[in-house]
Amino acid sequence: MIRSLLGFILGLAIAGVVLAGASALTVTDTDLKEQPDDASLTLAELVEGTAVELGPRQGAWYEANSGSESGWLRMLNVRLSSGQQRPGDAGVRSLLQVGRTDATVTTGVRGLTVEDLKHASENRAALQSMAAMQPAPEDIDAFAADGELSPGRVDDPEPPARGRRSSR
Amino acid sequence: MIRGRLKVGLCALALALVTMPLATVAQIDLSRMVDTARKTTDLGDKDQEEEQELGEQMAATLLGAAPLSTRDAEQAYVARVGHWVARHSSRPDLEWRFAVLDDDTINAFAAPAGHVFITRGLLLQLNSEAELAGVLAHEIAHVTRKHHLDAIKKAAGMEVAGGVLGMVRGRRGESRTERMVGDRVVGATRELYSRGLDRADEYEADRWAVAYMARAGYDPYAFAAVLQWLDSVATDDSQVALLFTTHPAPADRLERVAEQLTGPYAGLSGKVLDERFIRALGGDLQVDAGHGESLDPE
Numbered sequence: 296m297i298r299s300l301l302g303f304i305l306g307l308a309i310a311g312v313v314l315a316g317a318s319a320l321t322v323t324d325t326d327l328k329e330q331p332d333d334a335s336l337t338l339a340e341l342v343e344g345t346a347v348e349l350g351p352r353q354g355a356w357y358e359a360n361s362g363s364e365s366g367w368l369r370m371l372n373v374r375l376s377s378g379q380q381r382p383g384d385a386g387v388r389s390l391l392q393v394g395r396t397d398a399t400v401t402t403g404v405r406g407l408t409v410e411d412l413k414h415a416s417e418n419r420a421a422l423q424s425m426a427a428m429q430p431a432p433e434d435i436d437a438f439a440a441d442g443e444l445s446p447g448r449v450d451d452p453e454p455p456a457r458g459r460r461s462s463r
Numbered sequence: 464m465i466r467g468r469l470k471v472g473l474c475a476l477a478l479a480l481v482t483m484p485l486a487t488v489a490q491i492d493l494s495r496m497v498d499t500a501r502k503t504t505d506l507g508d509k510d511q512e513e514e515q516e517l518g519e520q521m522a523a524t525l526l527g528a529a530p531l532s533t534r535d536a537e538q539a540y541v542a543r544v545g546h547w548v549a550r551h552s553s554r555p556d557l558e559w560r561f562a563v564l565d566d567d568t569i570n571a572f573a574a575p576a577g578h579v580f581i582t583r584g585l586l587l588q589l590n591s592e593a594e595l596a597g598v599l600a601h602e603i604a605h606v607t608r609k610h611h612l613d614a615i616k617k618a619a620g621m622e623v624a625g626g627v628l629g630m631v632r633g634r635r636g637e638s639r640t641e642r643m644v645g646d647r648v649v650g651a652t653r654e655l656y657s658r659g660l661d662r663a664d665e666y667e668a669d670r671w672a673v674a675y676m677a678r679a680g681y682d683p684y685a686f687a688a689v690l691q692w693l694d695s696v697a698t699d700d701s702q703v704a705l706l707f708t709t710h711p712a713p714a715d716r717l718e719r720v721a722e723q724l725t726g727p728y729a730g731l732s733g734k735v736l737d738e739r740f741i742r743a744l745g746g747d748l749q750v751d752a753g754h755g756e757s758l759d760p761e
Contacts (some may be wrong), residue, residue, distance in 0.1 A: 354732055355684050355724070370684065371721045375695035382688075383590060383737075406568040407529045407582070409657045409705060415528035417649070422523045422530060425562045425578075428538050430546060438543040442592070442736050444680035446551055452670035453727055455663075455719070 316348035316360065317375060317382040325372040327364055331356035338366040350362030358383075370401065467745065473599065492625040514612055515558075517648070518576030521611065522560075524652045525572055532583050534564040540743035544592060545579055545599045551678035552600075553607045553671075563597065569696070570706045571589060572656065573602035575612040584702055586744070594734035596676045597686030604671035611655065618651040661707025666711065669720055673728060682733040690717040 323342050329336040331353045339361055341347070352370055359368040376380070418455030430438070510575060532538060545561030557577035564572075567584040579602040581595075589595050659665075669686075677683040694714035696703050708715070724731070 303620065307519040318549060324714055326541040352684070352688055354682060366551060371687065371690070371717075377695050377697055378723075381588075405661050406584075406701060406704060407564070407566045407570065409708075411528040412525075412657045413612060413653050415524050415653055417520065419523050420468060421526035425522070425526070425560050428542060428562065429560055430539065430543050434677070435543055435546045435550070439547050439680075442472060443736060444547065444679075444734055445679055446680055447733070449674050449677045450727065452674050455666065455670075 316350065317380050318349050318375040319349050319359075319375045319382070321345045321347065321368070321372055322374045325369055327359060327361055327366040327368055328356075329366050331358075333457050338364045349373065349375075349382035356460075397424040398416075411438075470688045472733070478635070493760070514609070515576045517612060517615060518574045518578050520648060521574035521576035521655075522580075522617065524649060525574065525656060526564075528656075529564040529580075529582070530568045532565040534563070537563050537583070537586070537744060541581060541586065541595065541599070544595050548596050548600050548675055548679045548681075549577070549603050552603050552675050557606070559603075567702065568705060569693075569703050571598050571602050573605040573611060575609065575615075576605060577606055579603060579606070588692070589740070590737060591685055592740040592743075593681040593685030593734060594689050595740065596679060596681040597672055597683070597689055600672035600675040600679075600686070601668045604665070604668040605673055605748050607656070608667055608671065610660050610668065614655055614660055614664075615648065615651050618655060619647045657705075657709075662711045666716065666719055669716055670723060673723055675719060677728070677731045677733055680733050683724060683728065683731050685735060686719050687717060690720060 311348075321343055323343050325341050327339040329338055341361055345361060347362075347368065348360045349368075350360070352358075354371055356367045357370050357373065359366060359373075363422055410452045474728045502522040529631055529647040541563050546559055549555060549557070549559040554577075559577040559579070561581075563586060564580050564582045566582040568582055569585040569588060570582045571585060581598060581602075585598065586595070589598070669690075673686055676686060679690045690713050693703070693706075694717060696713075699705055
């Protein structure tokens with residue numbers, strides 16, 4: 296019962312991905328490609344400042360609609376419009392807030408402020424609870440296997456490019 | 464071990480005897496020389512102990528400002544992702560601890576010795592496990608690069624190795640003077656979390672975050688996606704006020720991460736795991752909605 300309810304909700308979330316578009320502007324001239332691949336067919340050459348609707352992301356690409364054509368855009372060539380829904384929004388927020396009983400969603404943010412931090416005193420009990428919540432090593436192995444996460448070799452990052460200010 | 468230390472001390476003494484004029488030999492304080500030799504060999508352990516004490520104190524102070532989320536499935540999920548990424552960091556052997564703070568603001572924090580926090584406000588804005596891995600990897604990098612550790616020592620004026628430990632311990636006890644210096648650590652902790660780290664440290668944490676998450680098998684572009692989204696959040700939004708005052712502008716961070724992803728890290732790919740992310744957080748949805756049941760066991 297619970298499982299079918301969850302399945303239904305997940306179904307809605309996935310449908311939401313298709314329906315919801317996030318608006319964005321291209322920040323440079325960029326090609327709208329047929330596939331998320333530079334080698335694929337170019338459907339349109341979009342100039343800087345073109346308005347697009349974005350769908351889900353796949354690697355370095357967003358699914359995108361320029362109004363006349365649908366294809367794929369390099370994700371780093373767009374800037375999301377302010378206050379919009381996220382591209383490929385999985386709907387986690389709306390789903391999870393359905394069940395929230397506290398009134399803070401409408402009355403304001405229950406938020407950690409600088410003032411809270413400035414007056415904080417140690418909570419050792421919470422620190423102990425935190426320690427008790429950590430998974431066992433075999434649990435982590437199983438979790439990674441379930442997600443088919445395979446570790447890869449990646450070089451250490453290079454130091455910042457020369458001439459780049461490390462401003463404060 | 465002891466014999467080794469003695470050897471070091473004796474060698475140093477022998478060297479001193481050979482190189483010093485006879486007149487000064489009489490003034491050599493033997494015990495002091497042995498002490499110095501011992502201090503050098505113990506430094507590694509002492510540093511670790513100091514990091515542990517400081518990390519626990521900083522984490523406990525942060526937990527004094529924001530409570531832990533009571534949603535078990537959420538906590539377990541975030542901890543699993545965090546531990547998996549931490550295993551692929553430069554310091555896999557630390558006692559890593561991950562937790563969700565029950566707070567609506569958008570933020571994440573780290574404290575020395577492996578303490579990592581993400582607010583529920585940020586968690587619910589993410590779209591996938593890879594994005595979560597990226598956020599946690601950034602905090603993991605603050606720990607592995609010892610950003611907070613170095614900053615707190617500097618802020619409390621205790622750059623001499625081993626000096627902090629006594630002060631932290633002093634807080635729990637002994638003399639009034641020791642307690643006073645101990646309080647300085649707490650003060651510096653509050654100040655550090657309010658003011659944030661050096662910007663260069665944040666950029667460095669971003670660079671290592673991409674490396675760690677990719678090593679753990681996640682799609683590194685997910686981290687760029689988080690920064691890109693942050694860049695679109697209005698700067699006057701109270702949910703991001705603290706994050707924005709303590710970090711460089713998201714656009715500046717994204718620019719650097721983009722250079723990394725299209726330059727030396729071009730071609731990296733990995734898992735996104737968006738459905739597992741929703742499923743995992745959905746586990747708490749049942750409880751929240753008052754069904755009072757957990758998922759069918761099977």
